Amino acid sequence: MGRLHWNDTLNLLGKCTVRKLWNALKVWSSYSLSRMLQKPIQWGYPVSVSFEPTTSCNLRCPECPSGLREFTRPTGMLQKSFFEQTIDDIHKELLYLIFYFQGEPYLNPDFLKMVRYAHEKKIYTATSTNAHYLTDAKAKETVESGLDRLIISIDGTTQEVYEQYRVGGHLNKVLEGARNIVKWKKELKRKTPFVVFQFLVVKPNEHQLEEVKQLAKEVGVDDVWFKTAQVYDYEKDPNQLIPTLGKYSRYHKKSDGSYVPKNKLLNHCWKLWHANVITWDGLVVPCCFDKDAAHRLGNLKTQTFKQIWNNDNYRAFRKELLMGRKNIDICSNCSEGLKVWEDS
Numbered sequence: 001m002g003r004l005h006w007n008d009t010l011n012l013l014g015k016c017t018v019r020k021l022w023n024a025l026k027v028w029s030s031y032s033l034s035r036m037l038q039k040p041i042q043w044g045y046p047v048s049v050s051f052e053p054t055t056s057c058n059l060r061c062p063e064c065p066s067g068l069r070e071f072t073r074p075t076g077m078l079q080k081s082f083f084e085q086t087i088d089d090i091h092k093e094l095l096y097l098i099f100y101f102q103g104e105p106y107l108n109p110d111f112l113k114m115v116r117y118a119h120e121k122k123i124y125t126a127t128s129t130n131a132h133y134l135t136d137a138k139a140k141e142t143v144e145s146g147l148d149r150l151i152i153s154i155d156g157t158t159q160e161v162y163e164q165y166r167v168g169g170h171l172n173k174v175l176e177g178a179r180n181i182v183k184w185k186k187e188l189k190r191k192t193p194f195v196v197f198q199f200l201v202v203k204p205n206e207h208q209l210e211e212v213k214q215l216a217k218e219v220g221v222d223d224v225w226f227k228t229a230q231v232y233d234y235e236k237d238p239n240q241l242i243p244t245l246g247k248y249s250r251y252h253k254k255s256d257g258s259y260v261p262k263n264k265l266l267n268h269c270w271k272l273w274h275a276n277v278i279t280w281d282g283l284v285v286p287c288c289f290d291k292d293a294a295h296r297l298g299n300l301k302t303q304t305f306k307q308i309w310n311n312d313n314y315r316a317f318r319k320e321l322l323m324g325r326k327n328i329d330i331c332s333n334c335s336e337g338l339k340v341w342e343d344s
Contacts, residue, residue: 056103058107196221235260282301
């Protein structure tokens, strides 16, 4: 979910109901008890869910399966009717909805209609975008949709640096899109969406940390977040993306020049108790690190969400995590606890 700013926090709290708070308490209690007893116990339903609007993307970022067109699973668009059906099933417990997994959300023509539907169900909504489609009209529609948080990926303050990771992207489009959102928030007198510049710190852009803070102030966005980068072949780092600034790296450099993850991979993970991810075609997977949906815990086309949440697959996965997280492939590159957030 990322760090919460005060205004953003108030907005999130405004979505709370007694039922949602009670559900969150049950989830936290069952997670704590599971850690103590080393036995998977699950009470309540997810506090947060991620929905994948699409696997399509206009960019070709070097560490993204969507950008590289390297999925082994089918690609496609989330259907509005399927989304609404699922939300109808879980919205009374659900507090937080992330419209992102892989791909660029704004490529789905029904994306903002789905945001509006979730907003009308009193769910906090957030998305992450490369901002290339935030035209003046689309920015106005975004503000009017009720979207609560808009994360804009801006991984460089000059085109030369930006395009080294956001391959095929144009920084001027990103800045234009951000300014459009800021403009329409003012004109419509809206406090949302809370707009974040997210800066993925990699070696080519690590010298621009102060510059992006200044750029954020000039544009008028609400905050800047610095995020560590996931590198698939981190032992060798063939793309030379791992930053030299240790604070912003998920990896530790050994004396022989190779890298190892900093994460100790303790045998527990809050995400498996309070959240999950739903692909565009209805597959339920543990978290955002299962980018190719290799660990399929259920299929919403054949089961309801609440049936899947407590099925044998979920119980077995939670048990495996508590017994030996290092044996789960998608955990090897996990960044939980390693993200770095700073104020603009």
